[in-house]
Amino acid sequence: MRQGRHFLQIPGPSPVPDRVLRAMDMPVIDHRSAQFAELGRAVLEGSQRIFQTAGPVMIFPSSGTGAWEAAIVNTLSPGDKVLMVETGHFATLWRQMAARWGIDVDFLPGDWRRGADPAGIEERLARDTSHALKAVMVVHNETSTGATSRIGEIRAAMDRVGHPALLMVDTISSLGSVDYRHDEWKVDVSVSCSQKGFMLPPGLGFNAISDKARAAAKTNRMPRSYWDWEEMLKPNVNGFFPYTPATNLLYGLREAIAMLLEEGLDNVFVRHQRLAAATRAAVNHWGLEVLCQEPKDFSPVLTAVLMPPGHDADQFRKVVLDNYNMSLGSGLSKVAGKVFRIGHLGECNELTLLAALTGVEMGLSVAGIPYRAGGVDAAMKYLEQRPQGNSPAHLKVVGS
Numbered sequence: 336m337r338q339g340r341h342f343l344q345i346p347g348p349s350p351v352p353d354r355v356l357r358a359m360d361m362p363v364i365d366h367r368s369a370q371f372a373e374l375g376r377a378v379l380e381g382s383q384r385i386f387q388t389a390g391p392v393m394i395f396p397s398s399g400t401g402a403w404e405a406a407i408v409n410t411l412s413p414g415d416k417v418l419m420v421e422t423g424h425f426a427t428l429w430r431q432m433a434a435r436w437g438i439d440v441d442f443l444p445g446d447w448r449r450g451a452d453p454a455g456i457e458e459r460l461a462r463d464t465s466h467a468l469k470a471v472m473v474v475h476n477e478t479s480t481g482a483t484s485r486i487g488e489i490r491a492a493m494d495r496v497g498h499p500a501l502l503m504v505d506t507i508s509s510l511g512s513v514d515y516r517h518d519e520w521k522v523d524v525s526v527s528c529s530q531k532g533f534m535l536p537p538g539l540g541f542n543a544i545s546d547k548a549r550a551a552a553k554t555n556r557m558p559r560s561y562w563d564w565e566e567m568l569k570p571n572v573n574g575f576f577p578y579t580p581a582t583n584l585l586y587g588l589r590e591a592i593a594m595l596l597e598e599g600l601d602n603v604f605v606r607h608q609r610l611a612a613a614t615r616a617a618v619n620h621w622g623l624e625v626l627c628q629e630p631k632d633f634s635p636v637l638t639a640v641l642m643p644p645g646h647d648a649d650q651f652r653k654v655v656l657d658n659y660n661m662s663l664g665s666g667l668s669k670v671a672g673k674v675f676r677i678g679h680l681g682e683c684n685e686l687t688l689l690a691a692l693t694g695v696e697m698g699l700s701v702a703g704i705p706y707r708a709g710g711v712d713a714a715m716k717y718l719e720q721r722p723q724g725n726s727p728a729h730l731k732v733v734g735s
């Protein structure tokens with residue numbers, strides 16, 4: 336038993352705000368009742384605002400992985416070719432899932448240190464003159480590396496070569512934290528879930544879809560039942576679900592959406608950028624290396640930090656957990672043991688972040704890892720010199 340709150344500084348699940356916890360502390364109600372329909376309509380409409388879409392958003396009782404599967408089985412057919420980009424661990428998992436469904440994946444290789452390259456995608460699509468590629472599938476924020484891909488630029492690249500492929504985006508760890516525009520970027524399927532920027536417990540998966548994606552679902556040949564969009568969309572019109580929904584998570588979702596809209600999405604995005612930049616100021620001062628090498632792609636959601644050679648990241652994370660009751664994210668697959676990840680998303684502000692960075696800095700000392708003291712001061716300086724901004728213009732100027 337440890338005093339005080341556990342610091343959950345992993346990039347999802349993220350800490351659940353008290354307001355959301357209280358909103359979920361409700362009796363389960365009849366999911367066929369008029370009272371439920373009100374809740375159903377509120378969360379379905381509210382979700383549209385977070386995805387920045389006027390089109391339908393579906394909410395499945397599932398993890399993000401389930402929502403990945405829904406995107407695949409509703410749009411593609413066995414044998415279809417798709418283009419995916421190796422941004423990191425999550426892109427690799429989505430690719431494996433597509434392959435299991437009989438999809439022929441052209442996987443653009445990557446070094447796990449940057450987002451997807453719009454020029455590389457453009458070049459590959461330009462060569463596909465017969466339009467064999469049915470979809471471009473990209474992870475917006477690669478949670479394993481801390482690199483964010485520029486989806487607007489990828490859309491522009493697709494438009495320049497006039498390629499008709501569907502654009503499917505995993506916005507699982509970016510939605511509600513990083514600017515994301517389903518309609519403006521003409522994304523066909525946006526995939527998300529509850530336990531990252533939505534600040535909810537795990538258990539909800541989302542698909543936001545375009546008319547083009549819905550049309551593809553009418554003619555594709557993949558078997559499906561639980562994930563079938565049309566089965567979901569029919570009752571959704573009246574605020575209902577085709578099977579028992581995760582009622583109490585929906586209470587939480589209604590509250591989380593209210594919190595995001597009260598703060599204002601632009602302010603939410605700026606806050607994440609500031610906290611991320613302050614984190615990088617600390618990491619740079621410590622003399623450690625940020626895994627992401629492309630400043631344009633630095634993630635506002637998390638920072639993956641490379642350990643100095645000869646030091647194990649998991650050993651370090653254990654020191655931090657044992658001494659300071661804080662969980663840091665582990666390195667996944669290719670970068671296991673080589674990086675640790677600091678989550679700075681969702682329910683996070685200046686003082687939460689500074690406490691987390693303090694735990695990291697003390698952990699570096701206790702674990703005997705070579706570093707330069709004063710990283711927390713560097714982060715403080717960054718935050719002091721750049722007071723919280725409210726204008727959307729900040730979205731562009733707050734960088735490294």
Ligand SMILES: *Cc1c(COP(=O)(O)O)cnc(C)c1O
Pocket residue numbers: 347398399400401425474476477478505507508528537
């Ligand atoms: C967390 C995450 C997933 C997986 O979501 P689950 O809820 O664990 O299934 C997929 N993609 C990205 C980018 C993620 O961050």
